[in-house]
Amino acid sequence: MLRRLHHMSICREGVLYLGVMAFMLTAAVVRQINLLMVLYGVLAGPLLLSWRLVRWTLKKVEPARQAPKTVFAGESFTVQVSLSNGRKRGGSFALHVRDELKRRGSSEPNVAAETYFSFVPAGETRTATYRGSLKRRGIYDFQPLKVSSRFPLGLLKTMLRFDRPARLIVFPAIGRMSSAWRRLLTSEDQATPVQRQARAALDGEFYGLRDWRPGDGRSRVHWRTSARRQTLTVRQYERRRHLGFALVVDLWRPEKPSPEDLARVEQVVSFAATLLSEACRGGDQPLVVDVIAATPRKLRASASPNALHEALRVLAGVEATSDDRLSKSLAELFGELRPQMGAILVSTRAVDLLDREKFSALHCVPELHHRVARTPCLTPDDLLWRETFAGAPP
Numbered sequence: 001m002l003r004r005l006h007h008m009s010i011c012r013e014g015v016l017y018l019g020v021m022a023f024m025l026t027a028a029v030v031r032q033i034n035l036l037m038v039l040y041g042v043l044a045g046p047l048l049l050s051w052r053l054v055r056w057t058l059k060k061v062e063p064a065r066q067a068p069k070t071v072f073a074g075e076s077f078t079v080q081v082s083l084s085n086g087r088k089r090g091g092s093f094a095l096h097v098r099d100e101l102k103r104r105g106s107s108e109p110n111v112a113a114e115t116y117f118s119f120v121p122a123g124e125t126r127t128a129t130y131r132g133s134l135k136r137r138g139i140y141d142f143q144p145l146k147v148s149s150r151f152p153l154g155l156l157k158t159m160l161r162f163d164r165p166a167r168l169i170v171f172p173a174i175g176r177m178s179s180a181w182r183r184l185l186t187s188e189d190q191a192t193p194v195q196r197q198a199r200a201a202l203d204g205e206f207y208g209l210r211d212w213r214p215g216d217g218r219s220r221v222h223w224r225t226s227a228r229r230q231t232l233t234v235r236q237y238e239r240r241r242h243l244g245f246a247l248v249v250d251l252w253r254p255e256k257p258s259p260e261d262l263a264r265v266e267q268v269v270s271f272a273a274t275l276l277s278e279a280c281r282g283g284d285q286p287l288v289v290d291v292i293a294a295t296p297r298k299l300r301a302s303a304s305p306n307a308l309h310e311a312l313r314v315l316a317g318v319e320a321t322s323d324d325r326l327s328k329s330l331a332e333l334f335g336e337l338r339p340q341m342g343a344i345l346v347s348t349r350a351v352d353l354l355d356r357e358k359f360s361a362l363h364c365v366p367e368l369h370h371r372v373a374r375t376p377c378l379t380p381d382d383l384l385w386r387e388t389f390a391g392a393p394p
Contacts, residue, residue: 007159008054014155017047050153057149058160060086061120063097065145065164070312073137073173081115083147084125091121094151097128100143101168103136105319110143134170137269137316142166171312172266172273176390179214208236244286244303245279246337247272248330250347251293253320264348265320267380271389272346273315280308288337292329293318326351331361334368345377353377 010018021043028036066080081099085092095117100110115128134140148159209222212232220234249272253261272289279287280303289299289311297314301307326347337343345351353359353372362368378385 008051009157009159011150011154011157013153014047014050017043017155021047046153047155050155053152054149054156054158056090057092057095057151058147058158061092061095061147061160062086063145063147063162063164065099065142065166067142067166067168069167070169070171070309071134072171074133074135076131076133078129078131079113080127080129081145082125082127083117083120085120085122087122089122091119092117092149092151093119094149095120096148098146098148099130100146101134101140102143104139104141104317106138111140134168137170137172137266139317140168140170142168169313169316171316172269174277175270175274177274177278178388178390209233210236244288245342245344246288246290246333247275247279248333248343248345249289249291249293249315250326250345250349250351251291251318251320252324252326252348253322255322257320261348262320264380268346268348269315269318271378271380271385273312274389275344275346276308276311279303280305286341288333288341289314290329290333291315291318292321292325294321295319296325296329320348327359327361330359330372331368334362334371335365337371339367339371343371343375345375347377347379350379350381351377 021040024036024040024043027033028040062084064082064084066082068077068079071077079099081097083092083095083097097115097117098112099114100112102110111132111134113130113132115130117126117128120126142164144161144163146159146161148157150157209225210233212221212226212234216234222233222235225233249268251265251268253265257265272291276287276289279285284302284304287299287301287303287307289297291297291314295318297318299307299311299314301310330345330353334343345353353362353375356363359372362372376384378388
């Protein structure tokens with residue numbers, strides 16, 4: 001903890017006050033008017049008193065902060081600031097506490113908030129709160145708390161700075177996924193024989209019938225019951241295990257990105273966070289997350305709240321890159337995945353995985369070639385993206 005006198009300054013009112021005093025002194029000397037000299041001395045008294053009291057007001061004053069560790073972008077959060085007066089006698093009046101947040105890796109101005117304490121009695125603690133909302137994801141560091149006062153006359157201002165290290169992780173905004181995203185991995189029409197065989201292994205004991213829903217395969221339709229009821233009816237099975245899926249997040253941007261390019265990066269990150277949020281609700285299926293960014297990150301875990309929290313931490317701090325690492329990253333990832341495990345690619349740019357020249361490392365291996373052919377690629381401009389992702393709240 002660092003506690004030191006930051007600086008003492010003269011307020012605007014103090015500057016005007018000094019101007020009046022200077023005028024009195026000049027007039028008294030030039031005109032030889034003793035009464036003006038006496039008046040000058042009278043005006044000097046409050047200035048000296050203000051200098052003494054403004055320093056005494058902050059003596060043995062200690063601030064503290066209680067803030068959340070994580071929050072979602074655009075979500076309102078509350079920070080509690082407490083101020084303790086360690087003196088045995090004499091309360092402190094008119095105290096301002098300024099708190100600031102700085103986003104790592106950004107040159108943007110700090111986000112600031114202020115709280116006001118009208119009176120803190122000796123030996124007691126007072127608390128105040130402020131509410132805030134951060135629109136951009138990222139890792140934010142709390143800057144030193146600044147406690148200042150202009151008591152009693154507002155002529156002088158003194159400030160103390162207190163280091164209270166803390167960090168706030170702002171997760172990407174979570175939107176809403178439609179049911180179409182699951183069909184990216186479970187569509188019977190696009191499935192290969194390997195996928196159909198793996199999917200059949202997922203189905204356990206038959207336990208009932210239900211009405212047909214969009215995305216149900218024709219192999220599950222119970223035609224006899226459907227004919228009798230005059231509506232499509234499908235079989236339901238007890239699902240024994242999950243094969244999971246891999247999510248590849250390609251955060252590419254040009255060397256000199258435009259605001260639209262940066263907005264696309266945030267859209268892709270929000271999409272990935274929302275998809276992972278949906279996937280982690282469906283049980284302990286294996287989950288692989290590969291983020292291609294300035295600092296590549298990989299996560300392998302079973303879908304769970306803890307895995308989602310770790311994935312959101314990763315997505316909160318990643319930055320886009322202008323290096324094209326997609327082909328190499330996909331070749332490494334697909335070489336590690338099990339054949340039955342599906343994959344989804346989300347990118348900021350249009351990607352043609354069937355381009356043999358650009359993705360030669362994938363097409364030269366037959367197993368990887370078949371996986372590439374059935375891997376969907378989504379970008380913010382795709383129709384499938386709009387059908388799948390309802391977007392994050394504004």
